Amino acid sequence: MREIDVNEVTALVSRLFQEANFLLPADVIESLQAALAREESPLGRDVLEALLKNAGIAARERVPLCQDTGLAAVFAEVGQEVHFSGGSFVAAVDRGVAAAQAEGYLRASVVSGACFERANTGDNTPAVLHTELVAGDRVNITVLPKGGGSENMSRLAMLKPADGVEGIINFVLETVGLAGANPCPPIFLGVGIGGTMDRAALLSKQALLRPAGSPSADGRLAQLEADLLEKVNALGIGPGGFGGTVTCLGVAIEEYPCHIASLPVAVNIQCNSARRAAGSL
Ligand code: SF4
Structure with missing residues (x-):
């Protein structure tokens, strides 16, 4: 002991x-830099540049x-x-x-x-x-x-098993569409599928702990993450909600077994200020 x-x-x-609160994780910075390189909207690029500049100031001056x-x-x-x-x-x-x-x-x-x-x-x-x-x-x-702005836009649905993958995709797209500019895009999406109502919600938040750009170890879930990312970005909400090609920087899905009659799906939206830090004792 x-x-x-x-x-x-x-x-x-x-x-x-x-x-x-002071240091945006390196993987998030890299995601923002990659987004800046591919964003087609001039206003969207301005927002991404401002976010990267803000992250530099926060790190240098140790301010939130x-x-x-x-x-x-x-x-x-x-x-x-x-x-x-x-x-x-x-x-x-x-x-x-x-x-x-x-x-x-x-x-x-x-x-x-x-x-x-x-x-x-x-x-x-x-x-x-x-x-x-x-x-x-x-x-x-x-x-x-x-942050409250992104947490407030998160949603949970108890889908029917017959709704299937198509139902999951539709719910995620509906959630992001309803959120619009409120969660301070570009966003990250944590998606929890399965378990019970409470487990799905927890899975969706745990999914946000995965470093940006690290796909699910399950090949089919990794493909679903990639498909969702493409479909969410096609919504055109863009950085800051001003329109553009980069609405979402990453989708991470976590899954758990569930009841034969259930298909819980939770979507936890994370804002561009995707802060996290980890340590051990
Ligand atoms: S960037 Fe995130 S933490 Fe900041 S106001 Fe927007 S939602 Fe809240």
Whole structure:
């Protein structure tokens, strides 16, 4: 059994949230650069150039990539041979989120009493924490600060099995079409297929953790990702929603077995500020 002090968890989460908010991942930068090379709309190219310039300034000056510094989605893989000492793991993660907000001057974007009070918690807590027990004695943490503009445009459908692949494609295209400029395109799409309603939603967010340009290991899903990318880009929404050939930079699909009567499909839209960071203990 390996012992890990929860203060190490707090320090790691704080560092990762600041890193994610200041440094756009290299694969996202490369996707934006590739989009700039192929975008046909002059206005679209202007938007892409501005996004790349913005990413450079954020990295140089350690300022947030966007004013919406996101809700703290945290994915933790915890080795089953780990014992946490010094308190609660969940509380340690929240302390890390709060520390990042304070030290990194990140916007406080979370309200409690979502239905009635909607009072700002003041420190971006609580995180939305997904914990998975895995083999070994390591802890891997990935953070995904999720902007409200893109999260709001995400959708879930409980399709019928008879709707098939065509139904999935239509739902994804409908979702992106309804979203229009709201999720700050060019976007990334995480698609979760199968499981239950809640599992499909989780899969769609986990799909956003895959580096841009890394297709599914399943050949048929990889082909579906490529087909969806082409069809979404044919919608012509373009960078910033000003029209153009690049609406989407990547589609990632994650799949899980489901009930014989079900075909859950979730689409989690990620904006151009596709922030994430990962680290281990
Ligand atoms: S959707 Fe993304 S780019 Fe748009 S305001 Fe929110 S965080 Fe920023």
